[in-house]
Amino acid sequence: MTTKYSIGEFGKKTGLTIRTLHYYDELGILKPTLVTDKGRRYYSEQDFITLQKIVTLKFLGYSLDQIKEFLETKTWDIKDSLKLQKETMLEQKKQIENVLKALDHALNVMEHHGTVDPSLFITLINGIQMESEHKEFLKTILDEQKVEHIYSTPDDRQREIEKETIGIMAELNKLYGQDVESKIVQCQIEKLIDLMSEVAGGDLSFLEEVANVEIENEDWIFPSPFTKEVEEWVLKGIEINLVKRGINLHERTN
Template identity: 40%
Template sequence: MYTQYSIGEFAKKTGMTIRTLHYYDEIDLLKPSFISPTGRRFYSDENIIQLQKIVSLKFLGYPLEKIHALIHLKEWDLKESLEFQKQEMLQKKEQLQQVIRALDHALYIMDEQGTMNANIFMMLIHNMHKEEEQKEWMSNYFPKEMVENMFKVPDEKLKELNLEMAELFSQLKAAYGQDPANPNVQALLEQYFDLSLELYPNAIELVENVKDENIEFEQDTQLFPSPLSPEEGIWLGQAMQIYWNNKGINLQVDD
């Protein structure tokens, strides 16, 4: 016996909203089996089976555009499609894990500090988000093993170091305007470089490699953003030059 359901009955039977059914009709994803001369939509048991397919594919993470293409295929390589979708979901899973990790670090810092400068916050989150791209960029200039070792800081230690770095940048921003040679500014730089060596144990080796090999490169400011304003950055650069000179280290590469 052929059964027809009004759109209200079909919505109630399937647990869908009438608005969703209208939308599926508009995008040609699920068409009613019959439309009356007055425009009333009616659905059949076959529509229920079609809807079950749509709901199942949505559960597997397929977007509606892909579902539309799949359910209209005469021949569908289900296994190949599912394998591809599995890889897509694994990538999303990794991305979600990175997002959760970044949120965990940010909330930890805010709990400890009470607040955080927005530019410092964005720098820390950006560095976590772009970690793989940063490693790839650095591998163009430095030995890959050296670069990999720089990013092997355990997550719990990294959380603590990021907190210290956030606090230090806050202090540096507060010190902006002081004489770059001021002992207070230089003490902050001492802390900065000590902390940098904890974050990146091979940092000095990288700097020496740049000097010894006469490597010339431009740092990608989009990939390595600074929480400092351009003016603060110039001031910090002057302070750093004084710091290295006081250490007896010449970082200028000979022509």
């Protein structure tokens, strides 16, 4: 005689809640072997096998709708589906790794500075989130080797640069309104440009090329950590400092 399990017994043996079993029944992916006239559900040994298929496919990341389709197919020829699922999982893995990196870097900055202006925080996260887009954009302007060098900074040093940059930007926000050529303002500008120079391998000439390019959707791709007024003030200070270094951005498109 075939052993039958009540929904409660089946749930205990499989670790599923009665609510989940009802849901699987409604979806049609795991229906009980027997439903009595009074509506009592009973499961059989075969239902354990079906559930194992469901658990396995869920582990591979398939949706319940996809699982239902597989279970309704007598012969499984899912090679192409598995390849596509692998690509999807790899993309999700990349996304998760990027999110973890962003969180890790953000926490690193927060631990150093405590509170951070939301605009500065968004700029930091954007730099990680949109790194691929930033690189592809820069490759349309600069030599590919130069772009790869800019993005080759070791992670430990990158974290330090981020902390320093956020600190400088926060200080510039506080100093806004003072003479942009004053010693105190130019001191912060100097630090900022020195960091740019380090990342660029000591060659700031790329700024001349980038400055004259009109970027479509610039605020979306490269969100500014400053208000428009502060941004213009900072850019003026940067131009003044760069002229002293022999770099002229006067042809920069506003």
